Amino acid sequence: MKTKSSILLIYTGGTIGMKIDPSDQTLKPFDFSQILEEVPELGKFAYRIDSLTCDSAIDSADVEPGLWQRLAGLIEENYDRYDGFVILHGTDTMAYSASALSFMLEGLTKPVIFTGSQLPVGVARTDGKENLVSAVEIAAARDGEGHAIVPEVCICFGNLLMRGNRAKKISSEDFRAFRSGNFPPLAEAGISIRYRFQDIIRPADWERKPVFHKKLDTRVSILKIHPGITPQVVRNIVCGPETRAVILETYGSGNAPSRQWFIDLIKEGISMGKIILNITQCIAGSVDMDLYATGKKLSEAGVLSGYDCTTEGALAKLFFLMGMSESNAFVAREIVRNLRGEITK
Numbered sequence: 001m002k003t004k005s006s007i008l009l010i011y012t013g014g015t016i017g018m019k020i021d022p023s024d025q026t027l028k029p030f031d032f033s034q035i036l037e038e039v040p041e042l043g044k045f046a047y048r049i050d051s052l053t054c055d056s057a058i059d060s061a062d063v064e065p066g067l068w069q070r071l072a073g074l075i076e077e078n079y080d081r082y083d084g085f086v087i088l089h090g091t092d093t094m095a096y097s098a099s100a101l102s103f104m105l106e107g108l109t110k111p112v113i114f115t116g117s118q119l120p121v122g123v124a125r126t127d128g129k130e131n132l133v134s135a136v137e138i139a140a141a142r143d144g145e146g147h148a149i150v151p152e153v154c155i156c157f158g159n160l161l162m163r164g165n166r167a168k169k170i171s172s173e174d175f176r177a178f179r180s181g182n183f184p185p186l187a188e189a190g191i192s193i194r195y196r197f198q199d200i201i202r203p204a205d206w207e208r209k210p211v212f213h214k215k216l217d218t219r220v221s222i223l224k225i226h227p228g229i230t231p232q233v234v235r236n237i238v239c240g241p242e243t244r245a246v247i248l249e250t251y252g253s254g255n256a257p258s259r260q261w262f263i264d265l266i267k268e269g270i271s272m273g274k275i276i277l278n279i280t281q282c283i284a285g286s287v288d289m290d291l292y293a294t295g296k297k298l299s300e301a302g303v304l305s306g307y308d309c310t311t312e313g314a315l316a317k318l319f320f321l322m323g324m325s326e327s328n329a330f331v332a333r334e335i336v337r338n339l340r341g342e343i344t345k
């Protein structure tokens with residue numbers, strides 16, 4: 001068994017590595033090499049920690065699917081050289097990126113842990129040091145047989161380790177900025193790191209290399225239902241030629257207006273061959289279109305259940321599945337399956 005774990009830190013940007021620009025007083029990313037100087041605590045681990053900056057550091061509001069392809073490529077290139085990967089990322093779109101990587105990296109045998117912070121690492125009360133130190137410790141953790149304890153794509157934030165495709169940013173201020181509303185955290189960092197071993201996905205074969213899927217099809221739109229929504233808006237999104245799939249963000253257990261024009265437009269989109277996926281606007285709980293008459297009309301029209309998936313998870317899953325195949329029948333069949341622990345049925 002190897003004794004010294006090796007970790008690759010990949011810096012993409014975000015508040016953790018930002019500094020105030022005196023010219024306009026806004027936070028901007030700075031050179032990553034300074035982060036390691038700012039977190040000397042990392043030197044106390046008996047791990048080899050290497051780092052690299054992914055192209056130029058960005059505010060995660062600027063993240064595009066190209067970054068996910070780049071991250072998947074970097075992890076693939078370095079997979080055999082490291083025991084775990086820590087990705088420093090802005091919090092705004094961290095749940096999207098973690099969801100995407102969870103689908104793109106199939107059959108993981110090593111941890112890929114996203115983290116970041118609400119306050120820059122150079123600020124006295126920063127949460128960045130604790131988040132980073134916990135993320136590195138989790139990425140390096142191995143069991144008695146030398147296998148990774150958490151071979152999954154996760155978000156480590158505010159002392160919680162969450163499955164990446166289950167987490168959501170829920171606060172723009174609190175240090176506990178993420179929540180996994182439909183699945184328990186995989187670990188909690190207190191005096192020690194307490195893992196929920198029974199909930200962690202482990203590979204069927206530790207020797208088999210993961211599959212790195214990099215093809216994505218991004219022709220997905222999100223339609224958030226709200227009182228006062230108009231036929232024009234619904235038509236533009238559901239029947240628009242540029243979309244192959246639509247995520248319908250519905251109320252509660254998957255309910256939407258029962259007015260005829262709305263149901264007719266949904267049916268029109270489906271008859272055009274679009275995939276329409278029902279995801280609840282609630283932070284916790286599942287879509288169940290059989291519960292209310294308003295939900296039933298959607299399932300009868302051919303809307304698919306997203307179960308308890310987050311919007312971020314559903315978007316990533318659609319990009320991934322649509323990237324795998326031009327067949328919407330394939331996507332419709334796979335989208336309702338639990339692929340990476342993203343839904344509970």
Ligand code: ASP
Pocket residue numbers: 013014015016058059060061089090091092093116117118
């Ligand atoms: N705007 C920042 C970002 O997502 C916020 C953060 O990192 O917390 O990059």
